[in-house]
Amino acid sequence: MNVFRVAPPPRSPWHGRPARLVDVEPEAPGVATYRFDCGGPFHFAPGQFNMLHLPGIGAAAISISSAPDAATVGHTVRAVGNVTHALARLRPGAGVFLRGPWGKPWPLDALCDRDVVLVAGGVGLASLRSAIVAVGRRRGDFGRIRLLVGGRAPADLLYAREYPAWVRADIDIRTIVDRPAAGWPGPAGLVTDLLAGLDFDPRRTSLLCCGPEPMMRAVAAAGRARGLAATDIFLSLERNMACAAGLCGLCQFGPTFVCRDGPVFSHDRIAPFLAVRHL
Amino acid sequence: MSCSAAIGPPQWLAKPDFQAVIDALVAAGHRVVGPRVAAGAIVLDDVACVADLPAGWLDDQDGGSYRLRRDEAAGCFDHVVGPHSLKNFLFPAREPVATFIRDGAGWREQPLVPDPAPLAVLGVRGCDLAALAIQDAVFLRADVADSTYRGRRAGLFIVAVNCRRAAATCFCHSMQCGPAAGPGFDLAVTEIDDRFAIEAGTTKGAALLAAVATRATLTPCTPADTAAVRDVPQALGRWMHSRQAMPGAAAPRSLDTTDIRDLLFGNLEHPHWAAIADRCLACGNCTLVCPTCFCHSVEDVPDLSGDRATLERRWASCFTLDHAHMHGGGPRPTTASRYRQWLTHKLAGWIDQFGTSGCTGCGRCITWCPVGIDLTAEVAAIRAADARP
Structure with a gap:
């Protein structure tokens, strides 16, 4: 055990990783998978979620649906509210913030x-x-x-x-x-x-x-x-x-x-x- | 925050010389806030001199009632708690928590404008020190921290007061939060006749007291004096526990906290919730004046150009219909379900979440409820008809 290990600083819930929308794959009526590039690996466990933050619009809690080791972070979202409808209007290249991952995963x-x-x-x-x-x-x-x-x-x-x-x-x-x-x-x-x-x-x-x-x-x-x-x-x-x-x-x-x-x-x-x- | 034990015995300070405390705080760069009479209540606002303090004013409080009255014998701090608490300053009702500006197709974060001066608060009571510790547990976790709260908290200087009077709405003794102040203060004062006994609780407080000594005369208390100072809040506590009315003072309330978590979670379907809802207006006043209620929503506020966005935090109340709404609607459509959420969170769920009750016994929710709903009476009613198998 390294006794000199310094505890990581507390995370801010309001600041996420900048991410760019790579592509959008329609899944079902009103439902699409949005893939984001965070410029590097995004570590999470299946069952965790991100706050998907569109500045000026809002943020919504969305589970992560991509594979844990995928190059991009995938969110499958049904457009039902303010944030998810705005998400549906984004074009590839648009910037968002991914705040997360949060929560207890599947065991x-x-x-x-x-x-x-x-x-x-x-x-x-x-x-x-x-x-x-x-x-x-x-x-x-x-x-x-x-x-x-x-x-x-x-x-x-x-x-x-x-x-x-x-x-x-x-x-x-x-x-x-x-x-x-x-x-x-x-x-x-x-x-x-x-x-x-x-x-x-x-x-x-x-x-x-x-x-x-x-x-x-x-x-x-x-x-x-x-x-x-x-x-x-x-x-x-x-x-x-x-x-x-x-x-x-x-x-x-x-x-x-x-x-x-x-x-x-x-x-x-x-x-x-x-x-x-x-x- | 670093040290809670009193550092050295209390020292006597003549009341007019309390100005030296205010001056030393200002000289140390603080914005000084304390109790002041405004709009028919004693609120927390900027204090420049001793005369700003509400000497000669008392507050009569009861369910749904708050009245100030003159009493020439009343000291600077003989009123009890008003509608404000430290929450209004450390966790204000509206504040930006992050700002972003558009940068090409994406966004870039802008640093927030910090507060101009660290805050010093005068006249913080035992219940509100306990409330501060409860809010710290929410906002200052080791893994996650709110940066605006953290910044203000780090600079906070607290001048506490040991209560020598309780309102009919007070029940800090039931919650083990008062009437003696502490721990957590930098300085504490006890008002006796025309003097304050002032003592330091932290090294920061001791340093300020040293600065006060260059501006005013501090006389060490004798052991007998110190015993008399300690007995001021203790005598009040004994009377609160006795629950006897005195001439000019109605008996304070009390709350039986025995097994309270399981009592409330075991009675989620109790008919009394609907009986409370017949009186409750779901106005949310109780959550606004509560010194520990921390629920908030965060709204994205774009400017007119759409190129700048501010994340603005706003107090949220579990009494509003749209609290925690989802696309299918709010989770608690009835007033009974919303009151139940508030009370069970405050007195039961809080214990699971933070290891303490969310209630300090300050009584604000009783006073400022427009229909005088009294949580101590509502818990007693559920306890009297406990429906658990």
Whole structure:
């Protein structure tokens, strides 16, 4: 141990790394992946997020969806608000600030040798994508890996072009939509229907879930009913936040700061609070 | 901040000679702020001389009520807390936290304009010193720090006061935050008759006291004097714990903090939240006057050219409908859910987050609530009908 090691100075939540928009890849209606060049490596763990800051417009908390070692930082974003609509108007070359990475990641190291069920709803798959790529690279460290994807319509399913590569990495992918279009070969319904039909051993399985909160509540409840321990279910919550560092107080959920204690929580930590309306 | 124990015994300073303290602070480059009468209340504002202090004024406070009255016997600091606290200066209601100017297709950061002078605050009470420590825990973590708060905090000089009077809204004794001042002050004064007993709590305070000694006469307290000085806040504390009304002084409030975290988190669905909401206007006054409430939003403010952008921090209140709104709407659409958020955060969640309560017992939220909602009574009501299995 180096006793002379100097602690790093505290980080400022308001100052990020300058980044340039490299390209924009449409993913689904209203959804695109924006890739940014930070001029060097950007270290993060799957499940963490950035505050994507457009000066003069605002900042929004967006999970990082690129591979941990990719040359660019990727954010898959649905244009729903002020910042995300302004983002959608940016041209390649435009400058932004990436404040981050922040938050607790998916607990991939703790899942060694376990079976993993990944459950995504809508753009929730954006937070799981970097985990899927990371797991695929260390495929031998894990048991069975199943990915359950739910969306409103077939056109809303993200990253479908990458499914073949994920299947080659021995990831079993099942999809479901609740508004099937003509020619949709898969089932119609909710992602919980896929979970109900999935065969897994609850003692050796961990479940990672990201999607709308009602969907995550339903998935967690279904997982618990199937015998999964609350400590083996992980949810990624979404809240408004200004700082992402536990200073602004906006993202509080019960006694937690979603930015700092989450966004990835084990179900045992938050189950009593998830059950309370308007918390 | 460096040292909390008193350095040396208190020394007597004649009241008019308190001017030497103000002058020494100014000479050391400080902006000096202290209690002053303004707009019917005692607020914190710039103080140039001893006569600016509110000698002869007392404040009567109760739920939803604040009244000043003249009392010629009242000392400079016999009022208690007004609507302002250190928060208004260290974490102001609006301030820039970063500025950027356009640079080609990107942006470049501009340094912020620093405060012109470090701040010195007179008359800081035990509850507000405790509030300062609570805000420090929020804004001065080892891993993350807010640079504007950090800068102001580093230059802050505190002249504390040991209370010898409590309002009916005070309950610092329940929160172990007063009425004695400390730790955390640079200098502390105790008012006795026509003198102050003044003592240093830090080396910075001792250095200032040395500068005071060149301008005024300081007389060391005898051991008996020191005992009498110490007994001023202790006697007040004993009376607060006794909860007896005295002639001219209503009994102070108190809050039973036993098991309070689990009591509140175990009663999130208690019907009493809706009963409070029947009275609560969701105005947010309690969060504005609270010396520890720290929630804030940050707005990007572009100038007219669009080539300069300022990140402006603004106090946010969990009582507003748009607090923490997302594209699906605010998370707490009802007043009951918003009051519950405020109270459970202050008294329960804070313990998880920072290891202490977020309440110092200063009572401001009771006084400045337009309908007089009293958190001590609301907690007692939940405790009396504890719905936990």
